[in-house]
Amino acid sequence: MPTREHAAAAAAPARPARRCGRSFFATDAVTLARALLGCTLVRTLEDGTPLAGTIVEVEAYLGAPDRASHARGGRRTPRNEAMYAQPGTAYVYFTYGMHYCFNAVGGAVDVPEAVLIRALEPVKGLERMRAHRRAGAKAPASIPDRDLCRGPGRLCQALGIARAQCGLDMVTSDSLWIERPPRPPRAAIARSPRIGVAAAGARWSKRRLRFFLGDCRYVSGPTGR
DNA sequence: ATGACGATTTACT
DNA sequence: GTAAATCGTCATA
Numbered sequence: 001m002p003t004r005e006h007a008a009a010a011a012a013p014a015r016p017a018r019r020c021g022r023s024f025f026a027t028d029a030v031t032l033a034r035a036l037l038g039c040t041l042v043r044t045l046e047d048g049t050p051l052a053g054t055i056v057e058v059e060a061y062l063g064a065p066d067r068a069s070h071a072r073g074g075r076r077t078p079r080n081e082a083m084y085a086q087p088g089t090a091y092v093y094f095t096y097g098m099h100y101c102f103n104a105v106g107g108a109v110d111v112p113e114a115v116l117i118r119a120l121e122p123v124k125g126l127e128r129m130r131a132h133r134r135a136g137a138k139a140p141a142s143i144p145d146r147d148l149c150r151g152p153g154r155l156c157q158a159l160g161i162a163r164a165q166c167g168l169d170m171v172t173s174d175s176l177w178i179e180r181p182p183r184p185p186r187a188a189i190a191r192s193p194r195i196g197v198a199a200a201g202a203r204w205s206k207r208r209l210r211f212f213l214g215d216c217r218y219v220s221g222p223t224g225r
Numbered sequence: 226a227t228g229a230c231g232a233t234t235t236a237c238t
Numbered sequence: 239g240t241a242a243a244t245c246g247t248c249a250t251a
Binding site: 061070118138199 | 230231232233234235236
């Protein structure tokens with residue numbers, strides 16, 4: 001005899017656990033960067049409002065040897081401490097006196113590999129995202145959906161990611177995590193040099209450590225065509 | 226204590 | 239295309 005519980009279980013859509021776990025993050029920055037494309041970044045606001053977007057553009061930062069990384073030369077300071085935490089930690093930093101940037105930490109404890117999330121295709125909570133963007137000190141006159149999360153500073157503003165989110169463990173947090181896509185992204189993964197790192201010198205600024213979904217209109221910067 | 230500098234965004238020519 | 243905005247962080251002294 002089927003019990004009520006059995007019936008409920010059968011009726012519910014088989015929904016596999018999609019949240020990325022520790023092992024997803026515990027790898028080198030390039031592997032993690034590629035794996036993150038097509039994943040969903042999920043943010044739950046303090047009032048319970050869910051926001052979400054598909055990751056479409058990322059950059060890998062390779063740690064101590066990478067002259068463009070905050071951890072270059074093994075630098076370890078109060079600001080970048082989260083880069084040395086366990087894989088799956090969020091590293092958020094403030095820059096240019098007005099913007100935050102969000103990274104997913106990879107590597108291992110004391111190994112500062114990280115992936116900068118540069119752009120999302122907004123999926124859920126667009127109007128709340130727009131309200132966040134409009135509340136900014138220097139908000140543009142109007143904000144099309146395409147510009148909600150196109151750029152590292154913009155997506156942090158749209159999702160309400162700031163200092164308080166730095167150091168969060170995205171494997172266990174109930175306010176910030178990443179989910180695997182139901183199926184791998186259809187678009188091919190394109191690559192290019194990273195953006196805004198010219199000061200790191202030619203050797204590192206020219207390496208193609210930026211990855212993005214080709215043919216995606218939500219990507220910031222040059223799409224190579 | 227001080228100064229140079231951003232893993233950016235926006236507005237304007 | 240160029241330039242301004244704006245302030246925490248870090249290296250130097």
